[in-house]
């Protein structure tokens with residue numbers, strides 16, 4: 340892989356990609372072979388904790404248990420452990436026809452989008468958010484309307500009602516990527532009521548909720564009680580350094596009345612039983628203290644970034660109320676594409692933020708996203724190089 344200066348990334352897997360045009364995953368491809376200074380993708384790449392490493396050392400037993408246990412029992416144990424760890428006790432645990440285990444949350448998203456497209460022609464999607472969500476929805480020819488975070492979190496009810504009445508579905512990433520904003524309990528209840536009243540499908544992507552205790556109130560009780568039609572994408576993939584062995588779950592309301600099961604069966608039979616057992620074991624470890632330890636680890640890494648960039652003229656970060664595994668850096672006077680290119684030349688890979696702003700990319704033109712789920716030494720090295728580039732102005 341080579342990287343040319345200015346606007347072109349050359350030969351990311353195949354062909355040539357323009358920095359302005361590449362989607363976020365293409366930027367992540369560029370970073371993936373760069374083990375030390377890849378702070379681009381949001382996957383967990385830190386070292387395992389001692390108790391996580393003990394689970395990996397026990398992989399032969401994990402395999403044997405998975406071989407001899409019925410898959411639906413393994414699925415049940417895995418989602419009980421994972422949803423329980425995250426406070427989601429109201430999920431429909433006993434209804435296996437409403438819980439779909441997928442290889443990844445993107446696959447869950449693809450299935451949901453295909454099912455939505457059989458009925459829904461326009462959808463209000465939180466803005467900004469990770470670009471593969473709008474890309475998958477657009478791939479199903481669903482027309483997207485931005486649901487601005489300000490309106491979502493603090494706008495008047497009547498304005499939210501107006502928006503929801505104009506679409507067939509609403510899609511919210513909470514905690515959001517990259518902003519880290521969380522849909523609070525009251526706002527979720529309000530949104531679910533509004534969706535119920537206008538028969539709009541309420542969809543949530545909660546892939547990042549493990550990092551943020553504010554996103555761990557029981558969403559499912561609220562959704563179930565609201566009577567709205569809903570679907571939730573959950574993800575084990577962002578939390579643990581399991582080399583991308585992960586599960587994306589798609590959970591649906593009883594009244595969703597979309598062909599999710601049919602679309603699922605068009606795409607997959609199920610995820611590996613061994614991964615289900617692995618997820619269960621990591622979730623049990625999370626409940627036994629691993630999740631709190633992870634949150635502390637991310638907070639310390641956030642401080643490495645903030646300390647490392649402190650005092651740079653025109654460079655700022657979010658306030659203290661962010662807990663996600665990514666940190667955004669705002670630059671008053673630099674374009675994120677130019678900074679990305681300079682950093683890539685020096686072997687450091689971050690994400691420029693313009694593509695998160697899927698409706699108005701220019702709003703992300705001066706911010707970068709740095710992944711925090713990395714070893715502190717590697718992160719510190721990346722931050723030193725980022726500082727050098729930003730100091731050069």
Ligand SMILES: Cc1ncc(COP(=O)(O)O)c(C=O)c1O
Pocket residue numbers: 381443444445446469471512516544546547576587
């Ligand atoms: C909010 C959100 N949902 C889903 C995904 C897709 O995850 P995966 O690549 O594991 O399918 C991402 C990727 O970063 C994401 O940020």
